[in-house]
Amino acid sequence: MKLYYYPLSTYSQKVLLAFHEKDVPFTAVVLYPGDPQQRAELQKLTPLGKVPLLVLDNGWKVPESTTIIEYLDTHAGGPRMIPADLDLARQTRFHDRLADLYVNEPYRTVAREPDPARVAAARERLDTMLGGLDNHLANRTWVMGDSFTLADCAMIPPLLQYGSAHPITRFEHVSAYFARAMERPSVMRVRREVEAFAAKAAS
Template sequence: MSLSLFAHPLSSYCQKVLVALYELGTPFTFRQLGPDQTDAAAEFARLWPLQRMPALVDGDRTICESTVIIEYLDRNYPGAVRLVPEAEDEMLEARFLDRVFDNYIQTPQQKVVFDALRGDQPRDPVGVAQARALLEQSYAWLDDRLAGRQWAIGDRFSLADCAAAPALFYADWTHPIDPAFTRLYAYRERLKARPSFKRAIDEARPYRGLFPLGAPDRD
C-alpha cells in the first residue's frame, strides 16, 4: 500500500517526518499543501478537519501528529535505522527528548515567528520575551545533556534527532544559539550534515522567503 504525506517543505514538523521517511528509505507520495494546491488542501481538510500539518495516509488510515507518524512508520515500515529504540532506557530517552525539542524549542521559537507574522496587528512583546527566555534555558539544558553524545540519545540516530533537526535549525534563525553552547552548536551542525535532513533543507530552500524573520544564507 502506497503512503501519502500531506505537508509543506518549509514546515518544521513536516521536515521532522520527512527526515524519518528518508532515514527509513520508505517510498511515499508528497502531497504539498499551500494556497496553490487546492485539491490537496480540500482532501487534507476532509481527512483531518483540524488541518494541522503533517498527516500521513496509509490506505484508509490517516495518522496525524509528527511523533505518532514517526512511531507508526518505524513500526510498520521499518528500515535500516530503528528510530524508536527497543531497549527501554533508550526508548524513554528518545521519547523524552522528542518532547523536549517539540515543547521547549519548537513551541517558543514558533511563538516568536507567529508574532512576527502579525504584521500591523497587535503584538505580544511579553509573550515573545518569555519565549526567548525559555529558548535560552533550553539551549543551556541541552548543551549539558549532550555531553559525550554524538546524537540526542548517544551514538545512534533516533526519533529525538528527527525532532531536533528542524527545531534547532529554525530556532537558531529565530533566537541564535550562543556559540558558547559548544556541544549544542556542534550538534546542530551534525544534524545539518546528515543526508536525510540535508535533503529536507534543500527541498525547503525555494520557500525561505516565507520565513518572516528573514531567510539566512548561512545554512
C-alpha cells in the same frame, strides 16, 4: 502511502527526516494549511487541519509527527527511530516531547508572535532549554548518544528553521551538534527541499 506536508513546517520536516533516514518511499502531497482552500482540503482528511498527515493505501489516517514516526518504525523497516529497549524508548520519547513542546513551540513564538511579553517569555524558555541541551550534548553525538533517533528528528527542524531568530552560537555543544546535523544526508535532503521551496515561493 501518501504524506501530506508543507516543506516549511518543522513538524513536516521532522517526519521527512525519519522517512529519509529509513529510505522509505512515499507519495508527497504538499499542502499549505495557511491557505484557506488548501486548509479546507486538509480538513476533509483530518479535522485537526494540521500537517503532517500520513494516509495509508487502505485509507487509514495517521496524524501527528511522533505517531507517524512510530508507525514507520512498526511497519516500514529501516533503522529504528525509537529504540527497542523500553527504557531507551521512554527516554527518546521524553526528548521528543522536550523538543516539540519546549524548543519548537517557543521558537515559533519568537519567530512569529507580535506580543513582546510572549516573545520574551519564549526566549527565556529557549535559553533554559538550549542550556540544558548544551550540557546533555557535551559527551553525545546525537540526543540519545550514538544513534540518530526520533529525538533528533524533532530537535533539528526548529534549529534549522528558526535558529536565526534566537541564535544557538552561545551554546558550544548545541552548535557542534547542529553542524554535525547539517552534514547528515537526511538533513541535507530536507534542507535542499526547504531552500528550493522558499526560492520558488520568492520568485
